[in-house]
Amino acid sequence: MKSLLLIMVGAVFVNNFVLARFLGLCPFLGVSKKVETALGMGMAVTFVMVVASACTWLLQYLVLTPFNLDYLQTIAFILVIATLVQMVEMIVRKSSPVLYQSLGIFLPLITTNCAVLGLAVLNIQRNYSFVQSLVFAFGAALGFTLAMVLYAGLRERLTLCPVPRIFRGTPIELITAGLLALAFMGFAGLVPN
Amino acid sequence: MIQPSFPGGTHPPGHKTATADARSEICPLPAELVIPLAQHVGAPALPCVTAGQWVARGQLVGRANGFVSVPVHASTSGLVTAVEPRPHPCGADLPAVVLQPDGADTWADEYQKQSFHVLSVEAMLERIREAGVVGMGGAAFPTHVKLDPPQGKVIDTVIVNAVECEPWLTADRRVLLEQTEKVLTGLEILQEISGADHAYIGLEDNQPDVARLLAPHCQKRGIGLAVLPTKYPQGAERQLIYAVTGRRVPARGLPMDVGVLVQNVGTIAALTDAVTRGRPLIERMVTISGPAVVRPQNLRVRIGTPVAHLLEHCGVTEEPAMVILGGPMMGSAQHTPAVPVVRGTSGVLAFRRQDLPTTTAGPCVRCGRCVNACPMNLQPTFIADFARRDELELAERFAARNCIECGSCSFICPANIPLVQSIRYAKGAILARRRRI
Amino acid sequence: MMAAVICLGSLGFVAALLLGMAARRFAVTVDPRQVALMDILAGANCGACGFPGCDAYARALVAGTAKPDLCRPGGAETLKRIATILGVAVTERPPQIAVVRCQGDLQHARLKYAYQGLQDCRAAQKLARGPKLCPAGCLGLGSCVQHCPFDALAIDSRGLAMVNRSRCTGCGLCVTICPRQVLALAPANETIHVLCNNRESSARVKSYCNAGCLGCRLCVRTAPESFVMDSFLAKVRYGYGEPSTMAEAIARCPHHCILNLDEQGNNQTLPTPHSVRERSTP
Numbered sequence: 001m002k003s004l005l006l007i008m009v010g011a012v013f014v015n016n017f018v019l020a021r022f023l024g025l026c027p028f029l030g031v032s033k034k035v036e037t038a039l040g041m042g043m044a045v046t047f048v049m050v051v052a053s054a055c056t057w058l059l060q061y062l063v064l065t066p067f068n069l070d071y072l073q074t075i076a077f078i079l080v081i082a083t084l085v086q087m088v089e090m091i092v093r094k095s096s097p098v099l100y101q102s103l104g105i106f107l108p109l110i111t112t113n114c115a116v117l118g119l120a121v122l123n124i125q126r127n128y129s130f131v132q133s134l135v136f137a138f139g140a141a142l143g144f145t146l147a148m149v150l151y152a153g154l155r156e157r158l159t160l161c162p163v164p165r166i167f168r169g170t171p172i173e174l175i176t177a178g179l180l181a182l183a184f185m186g187f188a189g190l191v192p193n
Numbered sequence: 194m195i196q197p198s199f200p201g202g203t204h205p206p207g208h209k210t211a212t213a214d215a216r217s218e219i220c221p222l223p224a225e226l227v228i229p230l231a232q233h234v235g236a237p238a239l240p241c242v243t244a245g246q247w248v249a250r251g252q253l254v255g256r257a258n259g260f261v262s263v264p265v266h267a268s269t270s271g272l273v274t275a276v277e278p279r280p281h282p283c284g285a286d287l288p289a290v291v292l293q294p295d296g297a298d299t300w301a302d303e304y305q306k307q308s309f310h311v312l313s314v315e316a317m318l319e320r321i322r323e324a325g326v327v328g329m330g331g332a333a334f335p336t337h338v339k340l341d342p343p344q345g346k347v348i349d350t351v352i353v354n355a356v357e358c359e360p361w362l363t364a365d366r367r368v369l370l371e372q373t374e375k376v377l378t379g380l381e382i383l384q385e386i387s388g389a390d391h392a393y394i395g396l397e398d399n400q401p402d403v404a405r406l407l408a409p410h411c412q413k414r415g416i417g418l419a420v421l422p423t424k425y426p427q428g429a430e431r432q433l434i435y436a437v438t439g440r441r442v443p444a445r446g447l448p449m450d451v452g453v454l455v456q457n458v459g460t461i462a463a464l465t466d467a468v469t470r471g472r473p474l475i476e477r478m479v480t481i482s483g484p485a486v487v488r489p490q491n492l493r494v495r496i497g498t499p500v501a502h503l504l505e506h507c508g509v510t511e512e513p514a515m516v517i518l519g520g521p522m523m524g525s526a527q528h529t530p531a532v533p534v535v536r537g538t539s540g541v542l543a544f545r546r547q548d549l550p551t552t553t554a555g556p557c558v559r560c561g562r563c564v565n566a567c568p569m570n571l572q573p574t575f576i577a578d579f580a581r582r583d584e585l586e587l588a589e590r591f592a593a594r595n596c597i598e599c600g601s602c603s604f605i606c607p608a609n610i611p612l613v614q615s616i617r618y619a620k621g622a623i624l625a626r627r628r629r630i
Numbered sequence: 631m632m633a634a635v636i637c638l639g640s641l642g643f644v645a646a647l648l649l650g651m652a653a654r655r656f657a658v659t660v661d662p663r664q665v666a667l668m669d670i671l672a673g674a675n676c677g678a679c680g681f682p683g684c685d686a687y688a689r690a691l692v693a694g695t696a697k698p699d700l701c702r703p704g705g706a707e708t709l710k711r712i713a714t715i716l717g718v719a720v721t722e723r724p725p726q727i728a729v730v731r732c733q734g735d736l737q738h739a740r741l742k743y744a745y746q747g748l749q750d751c752r753a754a755q756k757l758a759r760g761p762k763l764c765p766a767g768c769l770g771l772g773s774c775v776q777h778c779p780f781d782a783l784a785i786d787s788r789g790l791a792m793v794n795r796s797r798c799t800g801c802g803l804c805v806t807i808c809p810r811q812v813l814a815l816a817p818a819n820e821t822i823h824v825l826c827n828n829r830e831s832s833a834r835v836k837s838y839c840n841a842g843c844l845g846c847r848l849c850v851r852t853a854p855e856s857f858v859m860d861s862f863l864a865k866v867r868y869g870y871g872e873p874s875t876m877a878e879a880i881a882r883c884p885h886h887c888i889l890n891l892d893e894q895g896n897n898q899t900l901p902t903p904h905s906v907r908e909r910s911t912p
Contacts, residue, residue, distance in 0.1 A: 068633075069637055072634055072637065076641060079641055087648060087652045090653060094658055161556075283759070528742045615748050
């Protein structure tokens with residue numbers, strides 16, 4: 001139980017996917033103009049990450065390892081994740097148009113997201129059990145959402161600020177992201193890797 | 194008893210001593226009176242005189258146009274020289290009756306003083322409407338509308354607004370001191386019309402002499418005297434109601450929703466004249482003050498007297514750089530001294546160039562003083578920022594429409610940001626958009 | 631080697647099968663016309679049609695709840711293509727363009743007061759109805775510039791709004807933004823306009839401005855078929871009249887407020903200066 005908690009805290013704060021591992025930077029910078037969309041993206045990522053880590057874990061230990069095909073890991077995982085996201089998009093679109101309106105537009109963005117792939121690979125590298133890998137996925141997604149929402153909040157505030165002209169737009173946003181990452185460095189060492 | 198106070202508020206310097214203790218004088222008639230037909234909230238009055246016609250003092254010159262509208266009367270006897278657009282305190286040129294006084298100042302009819310007890314409520318309301326009584330604190334909302342609440346609204350409390358929280362102004366104070374009996378009678382009339390059991394007079398504690406004067410009267414008549422800690426904007430309806438009764442007027446509601454009726458001192462005096470003597474509202478107390486004025490004083494001014502005449506009468510040290518009608522917090526600066534005193538004009542303030550602020554607006558320093566000062570619990574700095582970026586949805590979500598435009602935020606802002614102007618703009622834009630959709 | 635091929639092949643096959651089944655099972659039908667319309671519409675999301683964005687307008691078009699001639703940025707070409715897709719007949723409307731009907735810069739127009747405050751015409755208008763004495767003149771604080779989705783407006787060196795005629799699509803957003811209705815839409819091929827917006831009498835206009843229309847009717851008398859009076863304001867009857875008599879009317883206008891924008895090439899045809907653009911973006 002304690003190890004699960006450690007995995008969770010480690011994934012959310014200490015080794016935050018975005019701010020410490022620098023995975024999934026494209027949605028982090030792209031979909032963070034408003035808190036609402038950032039939250040929607042975070043929820044979509046949470047869902048995909050948990051499901052994808054379950055599927056890839058099963059694929060690894062039921063197919064790849066027994067047949068000594070570990071070297072196919074990357075390509076096989078990409079295939080599985082992409083298929084999964086596409087299918088989820090179709091199902092959501094049909095079954096719940098409302099959910100699709102709020103969540104669906106983000107799904108194609110996740111298809112080949114490095115954060116999702118990175119998570120699947122890390123699960124295997126660290127020899128996590130099935131349950132551990134699910135907890136790790138959930139924690140990582142939570143950390144991703146946290147970073148997204150924080151950054152989106154900052155960006156909303158930023159638009160109100162009188163920024164010096166040469167810093168306006170992307171430059172100040174990147175500086176803000178860097179400062180946020182620096183702040184998260186304060187968690188370093190809290191949990192052993 | 195410790196009075197509850199409304200949240201927020203500021204303490205602008207009072208500047209009241211120059212005019213507070215001198216008896217008011219009657220302002221001599223000017224060479225020309227400009228009586229605007231729109232002196233109230235609602236539809237402007239329709240002119241019913243033509244150029245070249247002689248009118249008596251108190252004669253109707255503009256008929257009310259609808260329920261939310263009041264008639265306009267000649268302030269003195271004389272010749273109507275024109276009915277044309279003239280500068281109006283709102284900044285535009287609006288239709289006005291121009292009157293050349295003949296000096297005789299003859300009344301249209303001789304009125305007999307009459308006790309209000311013999312009149313029915315309808316008759317009293319009719320007299321108030323015909324006399325053109327409007328809220329004289331500044332808003333100029335027709336009083337008969339306020340006194341005639343829709344079915345189902347019960348008024349149980351009447352509050353006399355004698356707070357006069359705007360700096361410089363002492364007109365209400367002078368009315369209360371010099372026409373005490375009239376105000377107390379008016380309060381009885383108000384109770385009679387509204388059926389309210391409770392009556393209060395709301396005062397600020399910077400006028401202990403008025404409180405001392407009123408205390409025996411109040412005791413005798415069972416009127417509550419609420420002496421409130423001095424704070425701006427105590428005179429705003431919602432704030433006063435909360436300070437006196439502890440009731441909160443809902444954000445989009447009216448005082449009648451919590452069973453309260455608030456009337457300004459000047460309005461009540463005018464209302465008494467209307468009911469007991471049938472006299473129309475053609476004169477009001479105006480504070481003429483400010484650093485550029487030689488003899489600051491309170492004057493009883495005929496409606497329609499040009500501001501230039503008042504300044505000439507009181508003397509100015511130099512050509513004033515800014516003339517404000519109303520108080521410095523909520524009044525409006527005028528672009529020409531040709532504008533007349535209207536029914537809602539409580540003061541004329543003249544400032545020299547060195548009195549005006551020279552600093553320009555800087556960036557927000559996030560001190561949060563405006564948030565602390567806002568009596569409506571808003572976040573002015575955010576609403577202003579949203580207004581500047583035309584984020585009207587966000588401004589609305591931050592309750593921009595609840596703003597009472599008291600100006601506390603702009604006053605307190607160390608960066609001189611025109612906060613209240615931005616919020617006013619947002620309010621207008623939100624309403625305009627709502628009307629479009 | 632063989633194992634890898636079989637493994638990936640079967641994985642891919644399973645994935646394809648699943649996706650194929652899902653595509654059939656969970657198919658959502660979107661009207662193909664809506665997709666086609668989205669490609670045609672201007673895509674500026676300017677809102678001139680009255681719908682929140684091009685997508686919503688396309689949906690309303692397919693549903694039959696909107697008229698097909700509302701996309702003003704797209705102009706006649708878009709209208710024609712919308713009509714083809716929807717299979718309806720429409721009458722063409724000539725393309726329009728915004729005109730700033732004011733020449734009252736600080737050299738000509740008098741100020742009511744010195745304005746300090748929010749740099750926004752609509753906010754300034756609320757303060758004693760604007761800092762310019764003329765109630766219909768351009769305030770030059772650039773509300774229209776900030777809202778133009780096509781970057782076709784700017785405040786020129788005289789402090790007046792000006793239209794970049796090559797960029798303006800005639801969407802009319804500025805017309806609704808302007809608190810004083812200084813901007814108006816006029817046929818795009820017309821170059822002669824009365825650049826004044828004040829309907830008041832000559833005495834009043836003279837007291838405001840040296841460049842306003844006095845209502846003297848000289849133009850109407852010179853070229854009766856080309857000009858009409860609207861109260862004390864002359865207006866061009868677009869599409870009528872001879873160029874020669876119009877040129878005479880232009881020459882006779884005492885306040886020079888009728889202009890041929892082609893000849894006065896410097897007026898309302900300049901490219902947008904960069905400085906104004908920067909102020910408008912946050």
